[in-house]
Amino acid sequence: MNPLARAYYILRYLGPRVVGLRAGTFLRQKLGITRRLYAPRAWNSIALTEITRPGTPATAEAYARFKCDQAIPFLFPLGLPPAIPASISRAHGERQPSLAERLRLLEQDRCVYFLRSPSPEAIDWHRNPFDGGCADPDATWCDISDFLPSQGDPRVLWEPSRASWAIDLARAGPHGIKMDAGALYWRWVESWMAACEPFRGFQWKCGQESSVRFIALAIGFWSLAQDPATTAERWVQFARLAWATGYRVQHHIHYAISQKNNHALSEACGLLLIGHLFPELRESAKWYSLGRRVFAEEILRQTYADGSYIQHSMNYHRVMLQVSMLAMRLAELVENPFPRAIYDRIALCGEFLFQMLDQKTGRTPNYGNNDGACVLSLNECDFTNYRPTVQATHFLAHRKRLLSAGPWDEDLLWLFGLKALNSPTTATRPAESSAYAIGGYYTLRAANSWCMVRCHNYKDRPGQEDPLHFDLWWQGLNVLQDCGTYHYYAPGREDVELYFKGARGHNTIEVEGVPPIAWISRFLFFPWPRCRNLQFNAAEGSVIWFEGDREVGGYSSRRVTHKRTVLGLPNDAWMIIDDLLGSTACSASLRWHLLDVPFELDGAGMSMVLKTANGPVSLSVIGEPPSVTRFEVVRGRDNPGSVQGFAAAYYGERFAIPTLEVTFHCRLPQRMVTLIGCGVSVTGRKLDQDELSEQWGIRIGVQDHAVRLARPACRAAGTFIGLDTTDGATGDPKSTLTI
Numbered sequence: 001m002n003p004l005a006r007a008y009y010i011l012r013y014l015g016p017r018v019v020g021l022r023a024g025t026f027l028r029q030k031l032g033i034t035r036r037l038y039a040p041r042a043w044n045s046i047a048l049t050e051i052t053r054p055g056t057p058a059t060a061e062a063y064a065r066f067k068c069d070q071a072i073p074f075l076f077p078l079g080l081p082p083a084i085p086a087s088i089s090r091a092h093g094e095r096q097p098s099l100a101e102r103l104r105l106l107e108q109d110r111c112v113y114f115l116r117s118p119s120p121e122a123i124d125w126h127r128n129p130f131d132g133g134c135a136d137p138d139a140t141w142c143d144i145s146d147f148l149p150s151q152g153d154p155r156v157l158w159e160p161s162r163a164s165w166a167i168d169l170a171r172a173g174p175h176g177i178k179m180d181a182g183a184l185y186w187r188w189v190e191s192w193m194a195a196c197e198p199f200r201g202f203q204w205k206c207g208q209e210s211s212v213r214f215i216a217l218a219i220g221f222w223s224l225a226q227d228p229a230t231t232a233e234r235w236v237q238f239a240r241l242a243w244a245t246g247y248r249v250q251h252h253i254h255y256a257i258s259q260k261n262n263h264a265l266s267e268a269c270g271l272l273l274i275g276h277l278f279p280e281l282r283e284s285a286k287w288y289s290l291g292r293r294v295f296a297e298e299i300l301r302q303t304y305a306d307g308s309y310i311q312h313s314m315n316y317h318r319v320m321l322q323v324s325m326l327a328m329r330l331a332e333l334v335e336n337p338f339p340r341a342i343y344d345r346i347a348l349c350g351e352f353l354f355q356m357l358d359q360k361t362g363r364t365p366n367y368g369n370n371d372g373a374c375v376l377s378l379n380e381c382d383f384t385n386y387r388p389t390v391q392a393t394h395f396l397a398h399r400k401r402l403l404s405a406g407p408w409d410e411d412l413l414w415l416f417g418l419k420a421l422n423s424p425t426t427a428t429r430p431a432e433s434s435a436y437a438i439g440g441y442y443t444l445r446a447a448n449s450w451c452m453v454r455c456h457n458y459k460d461r462p463g464q465e466d467p468l469h470f471d472l473w474w475q476g477l478n479v480l481q482d483c484g485t486y487h488y489y490a491p492g493r494e495d496v497e498l499y500f501k502g503a504r505g506h507n508t509i510e511v512e513g514v515p516p517i518a519w520i521s522r523f524l525f526f527p528w529p530r531c532r533n534l535q536f537n538a539a540e541g542s543v544i545w546f547e548g549d550r551e552v553g554g555y556s557s558r559r560v561t562h563k564r565t566v567l568g569l570p571n572d573a574w575m576i577i578d579d580l581l582g583s584t585a586c587s588a589s590l591r592w593h594l595l596d597v598p599f600e601l602d603g604a605g606m607s608m609v610l611k612t613a614n615g616p617v618s619l620s621v622i623g624e625p626p627s628v629t630r631f632e633v634v635r636g637r638d639n640p641g642s643v644q645g646f647a648a649a650y651y652g653e654r655f656a657i658p659t660l661e662v663t664f665h666c667r668l669p670q671r672m673v674t675l676i677g678c679g680v681s682v683t684g685r686k687l688d689q690d691e692l693s694e695q696w697g698i699r700i701g702v703q704d705h706a707v708r709l710a711r712p713a714c715r716a717a718g719t720f721i722g723l724d725t726t727d728g729a730t731g732d733p734k735s736t737l738t739i
Contacts, residue, residue, distance in 0.1 A: 001518040001526065009526035013461070014260075021258035034142045037251055040200035043193055043240055051243040056280045063239070064232035068225075072277060073333040075219075075415055079226025082413045084174045085421065091407035093380030100177055102168050106184055109191075113159045114372030115383045116650045123160060123188075125195040125203060128152045130652065133491075135202035137195065144202055147522070149491035151202070155371050156487075156652060161192065161203045163213050164377045166220030171378070173223070182227025185220050186234060193237065198244040207249045207256055208263040211270025212375055214245045215326065218273060219414075239278060246274040246287045253294065260460060261311050262319050265302065266375070268295035269323040276330050292338075295327050299342055307348030308439025310460045313368025317353055318389045321346070322375040325396050329415055343397050350393030353386060354402065355434045355443060356452065360476035362387040362408070365452050366484045367471065369463040369501075372651030379410040384649060392416075394426070401425045433538030442536055444544045449474040449572040449678045453564070455548035458528035465517055466506040467529040467550045468564045470576060474678040475614045479595050480507050481657070484648035488522060497522070499643040504591065509562055509578055509672075511552045511588045535565075535718050544568040545720050560586060560668065565719040567707070572678040573700045577719055579712040582668040590662040590672055592619065593647065599633070599658060606631045607683075608660065618677040621662050624686055627670060630663035669712035677701075693721060 001009075011019060028034050048058050057063045068078065076082050095115065097105065102112050109122040113130075121129045126137045133152025136144060146154055165188060172181045196203045204210065221238055224230055249267045256263035268291040274281070275288025302310040302320070309317040324346055331337050356364045362385040372383065379388045387408035392415055394402035401412070401423055412420040433445045440456020454469040456462075472480035483505035490496045498519075503510045517525045535547035549563040560582040567575040580588060598611045606628060607620035621631065634645040636656025645659040664670065675682045677700065684698040689711065698705040708721040 001520070006520060006526070010520075013526065013528060018258050018260060021254050025252075025255045025258065029142055034252075035140055038140055038142060038199040038204075038248070040140055041198050043197060043237065046198070046240045046243060048236060048239065051239070051282060052280045053282055060232035060236045064235040066280075067235055067239075070279075072279075074222055074277070075329065075333075076222070076417070078222060079224070081170055081174050081223040082418065084171075084176075084410065084413065087405060088407055088410050088413070089175050091380075093407060094382035094385060095380045096382075099168060099171060099175060099380060102165070103172055103177060103179060103181075103184075106165055106169070106188065107179075111160050111165045113156065114651045115164060115374055115377055116372075117652065119160070123191065125161065125192055126157070126201060128156045130156065133157070137201045139201065141199055141201065141204040144205055146205075147489050152491060153487050153489045153652075154202070154205075155489075157202055158206065158209050159372070161196070161209060161213050162373075163188075163192075163216035163220070164374070166216045167377050170220045170223035180229070182224045182229030185224050185227075186229050189217065189220075189241075190237075193241065199248065204248060206263075207252050207270075208266040210245050210248045211266045211273075212373075214242065214270055215273060215323075215375060216377075217241070218277060222277075239281070242274045242278045243281055243283075246271060246281065246283060250283070250287055250290060253290070257294065257298070260302065262302075262316050262323070264294055264298045265320055265327075266323050268292070268298065269327040272327050272330050276334070291327075292331070295324075296338060296342060299324060300345060303345050303349055304436075304438040305345075305348075306436045306438040307345075307350075307352035308436045308441055309349065309352075311368065312439075312456070312458075312460075312462050312464075313370060314353075314356060314364040314366070314386070315370040315373060316368065317349065318386055319373050319375055321349060321353065321389050321393050324349075325392055325415060326376065328396060346393060347397035350390060350397060350402075352436060352439075352441075353393070354390045355431050355436075356441070357386060357390065357431055358450075358473050358476060358478075359431055361385070362390075363478070365471040365478070366482045366647075366649060367452070367454065367466075367469070370485045370648075370651065371488060376411065376415075378414045379407055381408050395420055395423065398426065399423060404428070433544055435533075435536045435538070437533060440531065440533075442533070442546050442548075444538065444546060444566065444568045446544070446568045446572050446574075449479075449568075449574070451480075451566060451568070451574065453546050453548065453566055455531040455533050455546075455550075457530045457532065461524060462528055463523065464501040464506070465503050465515060465525065465529065466508065467503075467531050468508050468548060468562060469506040470564070470566065471507070472574065472676065472678075474572065474612075474617065477595055477612055477614060479610070479612075479617055479676070479678065481593050481595065481647060482506060483593055483646060483657075485651060486646070486648035486654045487652060493640075495641050495643050496638075499646070500648065504644060505593070505646075507592055508564075509580065509588050509590050511560055511562070511580070511586055513587070513589065516552055534563075535720070542570050542725065543720070543723050547719055560584070563712075563719065565709075567720060569682075569698065569700060569705065569707075569723075570703070570725070571680050571700050573680060573682045573698070574674075574676040574678075575684075575698065575707065576674040576676070577709065578672045578674070579719070580666070580668050580670045580672075581712060585665070585667045587663065587665045588670075590621070590664075590674070592660040592674070594619075594633075594658045594660060596647075596655065596657040601633055603631050606662075608633065615679040616677075616681075617679070618675070618681050618683075619660070620675045620683065621660075622673045622675070622684065622686070623662075623664055623666075624671045624673065625666070627664040627666040628662055629665055630661065633658045633660050635659065671712050 271287040271291030388411040531550040565577040610617040706724040
C-alpha cells in the first residue's frame with residue numbers, strides 16, 4: 001500500500017484523536033523525553049520518604065504496623081483469604097495441570113504458561129524457554145523493539161510476569177493444600193524484582209502487563225500478608241513495587257488510550273488498585289482519580305450498546321469484564337460505586353457472553369485475537385470455559401447468580417464473599433438465537449446444535465480478516481471451528497501468522513487467493529471489511545435463518561459480492577448457501593475447518609462424514625452450476641507459503657485439524673450449497689428452477705423437504721423463500737413455510 005493510501009486509511013479509520021495521541025507518543029520518544037522519564041534505578045534506591053506522604057512511617061517495622069492498622073477494605077480481609085466450601089473444592093476441575101501440580105512446579109522454579117503449558121526449565125525472566133528467544137535485560141524499556149527475531153514472541157516473554165502463579169499461591173491454603181506458600185510467594189516475587197529493576201528490561205515495556213502483574217501480585221500479597229514470610233522489609237519492598245507500577249502506568253497511559261482496546265481499561269484498573277491499597281503514596285490520589293476517570297470513559301466508549309466489545313474477540317471480551325469487575329468492586333468497597341449506566345452496560349456485556357456460550361461446555365467460539373490472557377485465574381475451570389466470568393458479571397450487575405452452582409462459583413467467592421454463594425439464582429433459562437447487530441454477531445439455536453455467524457461493518461479496528469465466518473456447535477462439539485491465534489509473532493514464519501489471522505483460517509470464501517486487504521502492522525490492516533445483515537429470523541418454527549453479504553475487492557477492477565445465507569432446518573440439519581455475485585470470471589475457495597476426528601471422504605460425491613463421539617456428522621457441497629475443480633481435506637500442511645489445517649485453542653499451541661477445501665472456477669453468478677447433518681444424514685440436489693427462483697430437494701433422515709430459494713442476484717429481496725416438508729415414507733405433505 002502506498003504511503004498516501006496508508007495515511008488516508010489511518011486518518012479515516014483511526015481518527016484524529018488517536019493519530020494525535022500516537023504522534024505525541026512518537027515525538028516524546030524521539031526527543032528522549034520518555035527515556036529520561038523512565039531512567040532505570042535500583043529497588044533499594046526508592047526510599048519510603050521519597051514515595052510516601054509526609055507523616056508516613058519511614059522505618060520498615062513502623063511502616064508494616066502502619067499498613068496493618070490501616071484496615072483498607074479489599075476483596076477479603078488482610079491475610080484472611082476466603083475459605084473454599086467443599087462444594088467447590090471437591091468439584092471436578094478441568095484445568096490441567098491441577099492446582100496441586102502447579103504448586104509443585106513452582107517449588108521447582110517452574111511456572112505454567114497460559115494456564116496450560118508447564119515451563120520445560122527453571123524460570124528466566126528474560127528468556128522464552130520454548131524457542132530460546134531472549135530479551136535484553138539491561139536496556140530501558142522504551143529502547144527495546146516489540147518484535148525481534150532474537151526475542152521471539154513478546155507475549156510468551158511476558159506470560160510468567162503476569163503472575164498467575166501468585167494467585168495460585170493465594171489459593172493454596174483456602175484449598176487445603178499444606179505448603180509454605182508465603183515463603184514460596186516471596187521467593188518468586190524477589191526473583192522477579194532482582195531480574196527486573198524499575199523500568200529496565202522487556203518486562204516493563206507494556207503498561208498493561210505492569211497492571212495485570214500487579215493485580216495478581218496484590219491478590220497473592222493480601223492473602224499472605226499475615227504469613228511469617230511477609231516481613232516488615234517485604235512490606236516496604238511491595239510498596240516500592242506498587243509505586244514503580246503506578247509511575248510506569250500513569251506517565252504512559254495516553255498510549256494505552258490511543259490503542260482503543262483493553263489496555264486502557266487494564267491500566268486504569270491498575271491505577272485504581274494501587275491508589276486504593278496504598279493511599280499513603282504521594283501520587284496515589286492522582287492515580288486513583290485518573291484510573292477512575294479513564295475507566296468510566298473507556299468502558300462506555302469501548303463497549304457497544306448491544307453489549308458486544310470493540311476488540312472483536314471473545315477472549316478480550318472476557319478480559320474486559322474481568323478488569324471491569326475488579327475496578328467496580330474497588331469503587332463499591334469505598335462506597336463510591338460507578339454510575340448506574342456503567343452497571344447497565346456491563347450487564348449487557350455479560351449477557352452477550354452468556355449468549356455466546358456453548359451451554360454444555362461453557363466454551364465460546366474461538367473468535368478473534370486470543371493470546372491466552374486471563375486476568376483473574378481464580379478457579380479450576382479450563383481456560384476455554386467462560387462460565388466463571390459470566391456468573392460473576394451477572395452477580396455484579398444483578399446481585400443474583402445466572403448459572404447453577406459449579407466450580408465456576410469460586411470467582412464469586414473471591415470477588416464478593418460468601419454471601420454471593422448463598423445468593424438467589426435467576427430463573428434458569430437457556431441461551432437463545434440472538435442478533436447483536438451493532439457488534440455484528442448472530443446466533444441461531446436449534447434443538448441440539450447452534451451456530452454463530454460474523455457479519456460486521458467495522459467501525460473499530462479488527463484483529464483478523466474473517467467476514468461472514470460461520471461457527472457450528474453440536475452437543476458440546478465445535479464441529480466447524482475458528483482456528484484461533486497461535487502466535488502474534490513467529491520469526492521467519494509470516495505465513496503462519498497470516499494463516500491464523502487471515503481468511504484462510506476461517507470458515508468463509510476467499511476469492512482469487514489474494515486478500516482484498518493490506519497488513520500495515522501485525523495488528524492493523526486496511527481497508528476494514530464491510531458486511532451487511534440482510535435477514536435474521538429466529539422465530540419458532542421449522543426454519544431459522546440468517547443472511548448477510550460483503551463486497552470483495554482488491555484483486556481486479558471488478559467487484560464481487562459474497563452473500564451467505566444460513567438455514568437451520570429440522571432435526572439439527574444446516575444449509576449454508578454461498579452466492580458469489582458479479583459479472584466476471586474468477587476462482588475462489590470455500591473452506592470448512594473441522595473438528596479433529598476420524599472421517600470418511602467421498603471426493604466424487606463431494607461429501608464426507610465426521611465420526612464424532614456423539615455420532616456421525618455428514619457434510620456435502622453442491623456447486624450450481626457445477627464448477628468445482630478440487631474437493632480435498634487438508635490436515636496439518638506446513639509448507640512455507642501454503643499453511644493450512646491447524647487450530648490453536650490455547651496460545652502458543654497449534655494442533656492439526658482436517659480442513660475441507662473446495663476450489664472452483666466460474667463465471668459469476670455462482671452458488672455453492674453446503675449441507676450439514678448433526679447426527680442425521682442429509683443429502684440434497686437442485687430439482688427445478690424458473691426465472692426468479694429454484695427448488696432444492698433436501699432429505700434429512702427419512703423426511704423430504706423442498707427448499708425454495710431466490711436465484712442468485714445482488715438485488716434479491718432474500719435468498720430463502722419457503723420450505724415444504726413431506727413424509728419420506730408416504731409422500732404426504734406435513735408442513736409448509738412461506739415467507
